[in-house]
Amino acid sequence: MTERTLRGKVVIAGIGETQYYKHGQSPDSEFKLALQAILAAAKDAGIDPKDIDGFASYSNDRNDPSRLAAALGTKELRFSNMQWGGGGGGVAAAVGNAAAAITSGTANCVVAFRALAQGQFARFGRGTGAPLASGDDAFTIPYGVMSPAQKFVMKVVRFMHDHGVKQDALRAISMASYHHAQNNPRAVMYGRPLDEAKYDASRWIVEPFHLFDCCLENDGAAAVIIMPADRAKDLPHKASYLLGVAGGSDHRCAAPVHNAPNYASSHFATVAPNLYNMAKMGPQDIDVVQCYENFTGGVLMSLVEHGFCKPEEANDLLRLENLISPTGKMPLNTSGGNLAECYMHGLELVNEAVRQIRGTAVNQANKSDAVIVIGGPMVTPVSSLILGSEATL
Amino acid sequence: MSYLPEGLPAPSSGADGLSTPYWEGTRKGKLLIQYCKGCNHWQWGPEWICHRCNGFDLDWREIEGRGTIYSYQRVWHPVHPALNGHGPYIAALVELPGAGNVRMVGNLLGDPKQDVPIGAAVEAVFEHHETASPPFTLVQWRLV
Numbered sequence: 321m322t323e324r325t326l327r328g329k330v331v332i333a334g335i336g337e338t339q340y341y342k343h344g345q346s347p348d349s350e351f352k353l354a355l356q357a358i359l360a361a362a363k364d365a366g367i368d369p370k371d372i373d374g375f376a377s378y379s380n381d382r383n384d385p386s387r388l389a390a391a392l393g394t395k396e397l398r399f400s401n402m403q404w405g406g407g408g409g410g411v412a413a414a415v416g417n418a419a420a421a422i423t424s425g426t427a428n429c430v431v432a433f434r435a436l437a438q439g440q441f442a443r444f445g446r447g448t449g450a451p452l453a454s455g456d457d458a459f460t461i462p463y464g465v466m467s468p469a470q471k472f473v474m475k476v477v478r479f480m481h482d483h484g485v486k487q488d489a490l491r492a493i494s495m496a497s498y499h500h501a502q503n504n505p506r507a508v509m510y511g512r513p514l515d516e517a518k519y520d521a522s523r524w525i526v527e528p529f530h531l532f533d534c535c536l537e538n539d540g541a542a543a544v545i546i547m548p549a550d551r552a553k554d555l556p557h558k559a560s561y562l563l564g565v566a567g568g569s570d571h572r573c574a575a576p577v578h579n580a581p582n583y584a585s586s587h588f589a590t591v592a593p594n595l596y597n598m599a600k601m602g603p604q605d606i607d608v609v610q611c612y613e614n615f616t617g618g619v620l621m622s623l624v625e626h627g628f629c630k631p632e633e634a635n636d637l638l639r640l641e642n643l644i645s646p647t648g649k650m651p652l653n654t655s656g657g658n659l660a661e662c663y664m665h666g667l668e669l670v671n672e673a674v675r676q677i678r679g680t681a682v683n684q685a686n687k688s689d690a691v692i693v694i695g696g697p698m699v700t701p702v703s704s705l706i707l708g709s710e711a712t713l
Numbered sequence: 714m715s716y717l718p719e720g721l722p723a724p725s726s727g728a729d730g731l732s733t734p735y736w737e738g739t740r741k742g743k744l745l746i747q748y749c750k751g752c753n754h755w756q757w758g759p760e761w762i763c764h765r766c767n768g769f770d771l772d773w774r775e776i777e778g779r780g781t782i783y784s785y786q787r788v789w790h791p792v793h794p795a796l797n798g799h800g801p802y803i804a805a806l807v808e809l810p811g812a813g814n815v816r817m818v819g820n821l822l823g824d825p826k827q828d829v830p831i832g833a834a835v836e837a838v839f840e841h842h843e844t845a846s847p848p849f850t851l852v853q854w855r856l857v
Contacts, residue, residue: 445792448793451723452724453723454728455732456758457722458724458726458736459818461722462717462851463717463804463818463819463851464793464802464804464820466792466793467792470788473786474785475784478784478806481784524790524801526789576757577758577817577818579758583784
């Protein structure tokens with residue numbers, strides 16, 4: 321039996337995004353944003369957008385593949401796919417689902433995309449307006465535990481308690497994103513630098529998350545075109561191959577009312593080994609890290625669970641000088657990520673990973689043959705992927 | 714007087730009635746947790762099936778309201794209109810040794826700026842909301 325793998329089977333042929341806006345500021349509807357990002361990605365790949373024959377998204381994206389296909393004049397729709405789960409947990413899985421469709425011969429050219437217009441729709445960081453909380457929510461919301469920060473923070477508190485991780489580690493993660501955004505004209509926080517004093521003085525959202533530990537909420541869209549690897553030679557850019565992808569979560573991760581057995585976790589305990597097995601590499605082989613920041617504490621646990629440091633080494637690794645490109649030993653979130661470039665549920669991180677491999681990033685790392693994208697932590701399912709240059713095949 | 718201001722969403726058993734015994738128990742000052750009669754195993758939150766033996770023969774059993782703090786949070790930023798201007802509050806994740814170390818979420822009563830020692834012993838306090846329609850009771854916690 322041949323090896324069952326996606327390693328080296330597909331390339332990210334094109335990347336695209338709209339202008340990124342503060343939440344509620346987009347002049348365009350969410351559907352129009354999705355179209356703009358998809359067209360930009362098709363142009364970047366040098367393909368006719370009508371040749372896209374599959375659509376993959378996540379987080380209950382509202383932009384239906386059939387409407388997209390009709391609007392774009394898609395010649396033939398062969399694949400339409402939604403990864404279950406909220407937030408950015410599904411970002412890598414959406415790319416993986418597209419890759420699986422292509423590798424299995426189900427489709428030839430799939431776009432993975434995410435679009436958000438929170439002026440048109442609702443914001444994420446607010447509580448419910450409903451008078452009643454039922455089901456599992458009844459056991460948390462009446463106690464004032466309702467926003468994403470409130471749902472996740474007790475994992476982080478317990479992890480930091482167990483391993484002696486200091487606030488400075490969270491601050492360094494935040495500052496790395498803001499540092500990189502200052503060179504990135506696409507970034508919503510371009511021209512809005514962050515220093516230690518500003519971080520320390522910022523208000524608490526929920527301890528230990530200051531304002532700057534929490535992601536933005538933004539309007540915009542981003543898209544990547546995924547095609548078979550044998551098309552790489554025809555494409556206009558240096559190829560970014562998918563080396564590995566994995567999604568899921570460990571045993572009873574979603575056990576109700578905070579009863580996951582492995583509680584103080586970003587939920588990658590089983591996912592990361594699967595990722596590295598497919599990619600045939602380990603954390604020591606990764607040149608650049610794009611790690612989804614819904615909250616800095618999630619980055620902390622994601623990095624540990626992907627093997628970039630042991631829990632007790634987090635205070636040493638998570639220092640700003642280690643995290644900035646090109647001089648740091650582990651460049652992290654080199655476009656500004658969800659904290660400072662744009663909260664596009666992590667698809668902006670996939671675009672940045674491709675830019676790093678092409679050598680066209682605004683904060684280009686010295687070595688960027690293998691780039692990891694770790695999707696939204698602490699939700700379930702989560703997912704992560706590794707892209708590589710031809711040299712890594 | 715309740716720990717948090719009135720006006721937050723009230724707990725509801727929901728249309729499927731899965732958690733009705735729990736909420737009826739709190740009205741009487743009883744803390745009821747699911748217990749699988751098939752494999753003698755505590756389970757929380759409520760589910761229709763025992764995750765361990767996959768049996769459906771689940772019971773509700775009263776336990777003593779004593780636990781330890783497993784984790785906690787001090788919230789500052791209000792995300793619901795009822796909390797605007799209220800100031801910080803503490804939610805705790807409490808582990809219940811008397812029920813197989815299942816965990817429950819509640820508020821930690823007392824000074825919202827108090828130090829919260831992970832591992833500290835707590836006891837349940839039944840907070841009755843008699844003027845709500847319908848009335849309900851929340852299970853809160855205080856250090857012992």
